[in-house]
Amino acid sequence: MYVPPAFRVDRATCLAFAAARGFGLACAHDGDKPVASxxxxxxxxxxxxxxxxxxHLARHNPLIGLADGVTPWLFAxxxxxxxxxxxxxxxxxxxxxxxxRSVHMTGAVKIMTGQQLPDHLNQASARFENDLxxxxxxTLDKMSTGRFDAMMKGIAGLVMTVEExxxxxxxxxxxxxxxxxxxTRALAxxxxxxxxxxxAAMRAMRPQAFAAVEDNEVLSTVHEGIAP
Numbered sequence: 112m113y114v115p116p117a118f119r120v121d122r123a124t125c126l127a128f129a130a131a132r133g134f135g136l137a138c139a140h141d142g143d144k145p146v147a148s149x150x151x152x153x154x155x156x157x158x159x160x161x162x163x164x165x166x167h168l169a170r171h172n173p174l175i176g177l178a179d180g181v182t183p184w185l186f187a188x189x190x191x192x193x194x195x196x197x198x199x200x201x202x203x204x205x206x207x208x209x210x211x212r213s214v215h216m217t218g219a220v221k222i223m224t225g226q227q228l229p230d231h232l233n234q235a236s237a238r239f240e241n242d243l244x245x246x247x248x249x250t251l252d253k254m255s256t257g258r259f260d261a262m263m264k265g266i267a268g269l270v271m272t273v274e275e276x277x278x279x280x281x282x283x284x285x286x287x288x289x290x291x292x293x294x295t296r297a298l299a300x301x302x303x304x305x306x307x308x309x310x311a312a313m314r315a316m317r318p319q320a321f322a323a324v325e326d327n328e329v330l331s332t333v334h335e336g337i338a339p
Contacts, residue, residue: 112215112277117285120278125214126162128188128278130154133238135188137166137269139177139220146173152186153231153238154273162273164216165223165231167266175267180221186271188214191305191312199297201289210281210298210309217275223268231268282313288320295321 120128129135130153138147152166164186168175177184192211223231233251240248251259283291291313298310314321 112213112279114277114279115281118279118281120214120280122276125216125276125278126154126273128190128212129164129214129216132188132190135186137168137174137220137271138185138187139174139182141173141177146177148172148174151235151239153235155234157272162216162276164218164271164273165235165268166271167223167228167231167235167268170265170267172267175222175269178220178222178269181219183217183274184220184271186216186218186273188216191308193298193301193303193306193309195283195294196297199294200286201293202287205290208281210283212278212280212282212309212312214276214278216271216273216277218271218273220269220271223270227270228263228266228268280312282309282316284316288317288323291317292320292324 133153134149134151136147136149138145140146148168150166150168152164155163155165157163190212192209195208195210197205197207229251236251237248240246240250254262283294286294295310295313298306298313301307
């Protein structure tokens, strides 16, 4: 991934972002063309601290035949994104752009064996069911034996041993406080969910800038109110 220095994110932040997102695009190459599938996943850690990205696919998915445990795959995790109009900036002569957060992980992928797949399914369902609280979590034991066996025959579990991690969080880090605040506020007024998510993230990046602008606005209002 090409990552401009201003948008580069450290490894720990990238992994935390990916784990929280839990959905991405698994990508490999079959020697002739790229092959990719969108999949949910969860991240575990080996005894040596190595991230292990765990997911599963339908057994007929051509990606499974490419999981040789040696050849590296790419796993892309994207979240919110949004267009930014030049009109939103305080500074003149700006250009249209797009803000986003994205993480790429690279590593060899192998097929799960034995108890690994049932364990993965338990952990994956728990990971996402917990987001639905206070609903009581669904668990695998709610499935009939026949249904569970049929599911197991129809899927294969895979594990990526994550080696390289890259992240690009393009959130106007290179802009002035005035422009950063102006764009953040404009994003907050948009109707797309992505714009709202990015606006919240950008506000959290520079709380002091927003505090200063809001203090100045209060003072201006007060002065206008007492002007002769």
